[in-house]
Amino acid sequence: MSARLSRRRFLGLAGGAGVLLAAGMITPRLLRADSPGTGELLRSKVPLPEPFRVPLPVPPVLRPHRTDGADHYTITQRAATAEILPGIRTPIWGYNGIFPGPTIESRRDRTVVVRHRNELPVPTVVHLHGGHTPAEHDGYPTDLLMPVSGWNGGHGGHDMYDAKANITYGSRDYVFPLRQRAATLWYHDHRMDFTGPAVYRGLAGFHLVRDEEENALGLPSGERELPLMIGDRAFDEHGAFAYPALDPLLRSIPGVEPGYVEGVFGDVILVNGAPWPVHEVAAARYRLRLLNGSNARRYDLALDPPPPGGGGFVQIGSDQGLLGAPRVHDHIPLAPAERYDVIVDFGRYPTGTEVTVLNRLGTGSTAQVMRFVVTRKARDDSRIPAKLSDLAPLSREQATVTRDFAFTAGQVHGRTGWVIGGEPFAPDRMDARPRLGDTEIWRFVADVHHPVHLHLVGFHILSRGSGPPNPFDGGLKDTVDLSPGEAVEVIARFEDYRGRFVFHCHNAEHEDMAMMANFEVV
Template identity: 45%
Template sequence: MRDRHDAGPGRVRGVSRRQVSGVGGALGLMAVTGLSASAALSRRPPSTGAELRSAVPLPPAFRVPLPLPSVAAPVGTTGGADRYEITQREATLEILPGGLPAGARELPLMITDRAFVDDGSLAYPALDPALRGRPGVREPCLGGVLGDVILVNGAPWPVHEVDAARYRLRVLNGSNARHYALEAVGADGRRLDLVQIGADQGLLAAPVTHHRLPVAPAERYDVVVDFSHAEVGSLVRVVNRLGTGRTRDVMAFRVVREARGDSRVPRTLSTDLPAWRRSDAVQVRDFAFRAGRMRGGHGWLIGGLPFDPARSDVTVDLGDVEVWRLIADAHHLVHLHLVGFRVLSRNGRPPLAHDAGLKDTVSPRPGEAVEIITRFDGCRGRYLFHCHNAEHEDMGMMANLEVV
């Protein structure tokens, strides 16, 4: 992936530093894994539907090697340098800030939870097993489908060998509905710092250090972890503090060799983040994300309505700045197409540490009102916004945004 979006000066044109780090990375990962752009989001496990049980024997944790998706093949090699052809509009060139871990020390980690039936295929409690007629899932899973197996890049509870050095982890929560609160725990029980450098849509202005990182479905976090203080031979476990039983484990890193520390985390990561102010907004809109009735059954609604592909729910003028207030009854994962936004507030209070940067998915907690601000620029046309809990989305929680 790095080769694809970090092709070097003169190759990536018309793409800002944030875009290089954010959109490209996420789309690249989706292309590699076949994950649909609308695949995932919802409630904390304690308040979500029943967890599915797998009918196959499950492997012990941290034995399966972590698969790493392949990167684009170069179109040629000259003098030891690989060549990639990327056609973009010509514009100012920006490159990533120097010093971040790269190459084999930059790892895409797509985390999902799944359950398996006895022939090894995926268990899914669809109302229509053919997935063609009636949308939705059976009663205990209405809040979102949880699996009992945690997969990283498709492998159950994998392990990856690392140098005693900094690594850059490109985390995507590709789960349907499972939330994670990730911690990296060393052999001595101490937590390693998770230094966040990027959000959904690219680099932050400056790093934010977490001990526990909340990751809602569809969110992406760009995080640097330093294994240099871990003893060679020891295991650093990545755990989910919201999981129970085996779903507390996610994956592990085995530190296998000493290494020279040649990477760093720059104090300034980007200087081009939009700084929209509340006073820039020409509209403030409220959207309630709530349970309700749809086609005589259970649904998940935005503004009291289930999705209608033919209806325009919101019309905005191209170039306008707006504030949207997203009000949630349960955990929802509000995802806007077309634009990135910034989180202004949660229940009238300042945003949380992990709300930093430019985002396209935000997770209001039950009973919370989250304010976001964005400028609707780009292209006129019809776009979607929706809850990224896959089950909520399938049961109506989607709406049309018309940019005119």
């Protein structure tokens, strides 16, 4: 869309939800702002386990195999099986053969080099989500890492030729300078047209960045710091992940069966790869790094029972690190790819209390997420300072350009899909060229639910509709949740790295069906 679009015209586009209704693509149920997202439920064909029986797993922390001027890691992408549902073996694709993949913990401004070896039967791409990363290591969707066994399936699902693609074979080094604040990042597959099914099969893991500013705060740490990747899945009659891919081999035909074009919801809620797990805690503060790793499902998390006096979640961070000051919430909305860094004080509950994490957007099996059991009293030396970080937001006056983008349904290569500004993704089309060092305002409008993610930059949310940001919009973000018919403005500074990057909807089915666009920092 033109960067010259008036604000009045832009806000008028927020009525674009009618486009989908007129096309007969979706039902009004999916247009509600309080729905679990834009998608369709896929039901499991095996008996589901009772909730709160499986212990919460915590992904192992990967150690570098070499440390010099950088920290060097090796990860092998390979097929494996895992016991996700009790007594059933589920085939997965995993980083080091596990789901979620191993956690990498890094230091701010210290370079990390991760060598990925692809032993899967298809090409892959690794994106460090939230990473401030040079273009050649950011995981551009056509920069394929080919399998060690070879590949003859072309460059992409629509066999788009990309003359700029950086193709490697067998293994590849991804270099992350990490010139950024402490934050909860995650890494996942980003292959063009096939991100959704690859992540659904298990290709996702945490990457935590730490720094001295955060370490000095006295926040809960050690066993009282829990990364929690929340995702939904469905299982077929054999216990495998059920996913309605048009091409189950993920070789050539992108997309999903027509009934799931809006997105895929599962009926099993997993946390760190376990169904509705349970975790014993002390009567003390715990830091929960919440990540929505679902393809399409949104969550609204609440504690049952709430602690006396309410305010069960104290938010200390957002996608890109610490807030300026804590914010107290009774619930936490979580769109695909969003992260919330929160503290829950289990010392506010009597010993023996069972605290269930509810999903207020779920029904039936998706209405609960996990459970904590307060089992013992304990000393707690942690604290939540009134000031967390010096976080100076960007102002409108600093922006040199304003750009407008509409996220809507559209035609993609003769099929129903999803587009930005009326255009499906194409590697050779550039939708924005911000100048290095410049600050810009980007305005998004959505027809249905679209969690919009920008690579390279963090941004501040300036407005929603004609009003201010909501109470959950604080801090530096890289993903913003748009509700049906909603318009949002964000402001970002494009610094440090030139090159080609993408922005896209993080409903993975929308992304795979072309809701992605390029920008080039020049």
